[in-house]
Amino acid sequence: MSRKRVAVLISGRGSNMAALIEAAKDKSYPAEIVLVLSNKADAGGLITARDSGIATEVVDHASFGKDRAAFDAAMQKVLEAHRIDIVCLAGFMRLLSPGFVGLWQNRMLNIHPALLPAFKGLDTHKRALEAGAKTHGATVHFVVPEMDAGPIIMQGAVAVRDDDTEKSLAARVLAVEHRIYPEALRLVAEHRVRVVDGRCLINGAPVPDAETLMAQS
Ligand code: GRF
Numbered sequence: 268m269s270r271k272r273v274a275v276l277i278s279g280r281g282s283n284m285a286a287l288i289e290a291a292k293d294k295s296y297p298a299e300i301v302l303v304l305s306n307k308a309d310a311g312g313l314i315t316a317r318d319s320g321i322a323t324e325v326v327d328h329a330s331f332g333k334d335r336a337a338f339d340a341a342m343q344k345v346l347e348a349h350r351i352d353i354v355c356l357a358g359f360m361r362l363l364s365p366g367f368v369g370l371w372q373n374r375m376l377n378i379h380p381a382l383l384p385a386f387k388g389l390d391t392h393k394r395a396l397e398a399g400a401k402t403h404g405a406t407v408h409f410v411v412p413e414m415d416a417g418p419i420i421m422q423g424a425v426a427v428r429d430d431d432t433e434k435s436l437a438a439r440v441l442a443v444e445h446r447i448y449p450e451a452l453r454l455v456a457e458h459r460v461r462v463v464d465g466r467c468l469i470n471g472a473p474v475p476d477a478e479t480l481m482a483q484s
Pocket of ligand 1: 282
């Protein structure tokens, strides 16, 4: 089976992008990262991508003003030019139009720094601490038009410590993100994920569950 061609969409430092690039260096990994696309020319992750010899493109949202559809169409053109099979959002800070999302149904993944459906949106670590959550973590899910919704492919959990700060909690969750995103992409690239009634069913060998991941963190 040929490796799936993946584009990673970023807006910032791109540490999840780097984790995907690292995983895909292994020739037996079922996906290759062939494109990193950013909506910001100064995204730090673009440098990392170029250093790894990966094609980069910038579609600057600012030059499209409020015309979200035109921005999405420009991105779609780039994705088609690179013959992309799967899109991974990794700290991509733009809302996408339903039309664009529909084109990538069950082929576009996102990583969110919380155990969805808890703590959708921003400042997830701060809010988890304020809520007194004892378990926190990260979620990889398929993208649907509603933000931070969509079928959950994989989650990883960390125990919240009494002395955690936003920074310390974020660091432990980020380590989990870097572990689960490549694993989730592997499952999708291997066609092992089926979406049934809004839930992901995973075929084949068992994947690490939240408890295992928590024990490791
Ligand atoms: C990550 O915490 C990710 O979960 C969220 O945005 C952050 C991006 O970080 N969607 P990085 O650019 O991958 O380092």
